[in-house]
Amino acid sequence: MSKRALILSEEDAHVSPKQSKKHWSLGLLESMKDPDLIYKKTERVVIIRDKYPKAKIHYLMLPKDNITSIYKLGKEHLPLLEEFGELFQSIQAEYKRHILNAGFHAAPSMLRLHMHIISKDMVSPCLKTKVHWNSFTTSFFKPYNDVLEELKENGFIKKIQNDVHKSLMATPLKCNQCNYIPKNMPQLKDHLLSHTSTII
Ligand code: AMP
Numbered sequence: 686m687s688k689r690a691l692i693l694s695e696e697d698a699h700v701s702p703k704q705s706k707k708h709w710s711l712g713l714l715e716s717m718k719d720p721d722l723i724y725k726k727t728e729r730v731v732i733i734r735d736k737y738p739k740a741k742i743h744y745l746m747l748p749k750d751n752i753t754s755i756y757k758l759g760k761e762h763l764p765l766l767e768e769f770g771e772l773f774q775s776i777q778a779e780y781k782r783h784i785l786n787a788g789f790h791a792a793p794s795m796l797r798l799h800m801h802i803i804s805k806d807m808v809s810p811c812l813k814t815k816v817h818w819n820s821f822t823t824s825f826f827k828p829y830n831d832v833l834e835e836l837k838e839n840g841f842i843k844k845i846q847n848d849v850h851k852s853l854m855a856t857p858l859k860c861n862q863c864n865y866i867p868k869n870m871p872q873l874k875d876h877l878l879s880h881t882s883t884i885i
C-alpha cells in the first residue's frame with residue numbers, strides 16, 4: 686500500500702483555494718479559531734465539530750497548548766487527559782440516546798493532538814473509504830481509556846509500527862454492530878442504516 690493510500694481521507698488532503706497558503710495538515714489549528722466549528726471551550730481545551738464527520742456525531746477535542754500528537758504526551762499531561770475524559774462524559778450525557786466512542790488515531794494525519802468523539806452509527810456521507818472505516822473500527826483507533834492507562838503506566842505512548850498500520854488499514858470490512866460482512870463500502874453503508882433505529 687502506498688503512503689498516499691494511508692492518508693485517512695482524500696477530502697482531508699483536498700486543498701481549497703482559500704486554504705492553499707497553508708498545508709492541509711495544519712487545518713485543525715485554523716478550525717480551532719472558527720466560531721462556526723467551535724462546540725465548547727475550557728481554559729485549556731477546545732472542542733470542534735469535525736469538518737468531514739464520519740458519523741452522525743463527530744467532534745474533535747484539542748488542547749490549546751501546542752502538543753503535536755499522543756506521542757508527545759508525558760506524565761505531566763495526565764491532568765489534561767483527565768479533563769478530556771471529564772469533557773467526554775459531559776458530551777455523552779448530552780447525547781443520552783447515542784453511543785459515543787472517544788479515542789485517538791494511532792497514526793494521525795492532522796497536527797495538534799486531537800481526540801475523536803464519534804457516534805457508533807458511522808452514518809455519514811463523508812464516510813467513503815475502507816481506510817476511513819478501519820481507522821475507527823480496528824485497533825488503529827486507540828480508546829481514550831487505553832491511552833490514559835498507558836500514559837499512567839509507562840509515561841509515554843508507544844508508536845504503532847508501519848507494518849501493523851498497513852495491515853490494520855487492509856482489514857476486511859465487517860459491520861461494527863453485528864457479524865455482517867459486506868462486499869464493499871456501498872453495501873456496508875446501506876447495511877449501517879438498518880442499525881440506526883436501534884441506536885438513536
Ligand atoms: P486524524 O488526524 O486521522 O486523527 O483525523 C483528522 C480528522 O480531522 C478527520 O476526522 C478529518 O475529517 C478532520 N478534519 C480534517 N480537516 C479538518 C479541518 N480543517 N477542520 C476540522 N476537522 C478537520
Ligand code: ZN
Nearest residue numbers: 860862863865
Ligand atoms: Zn450490522
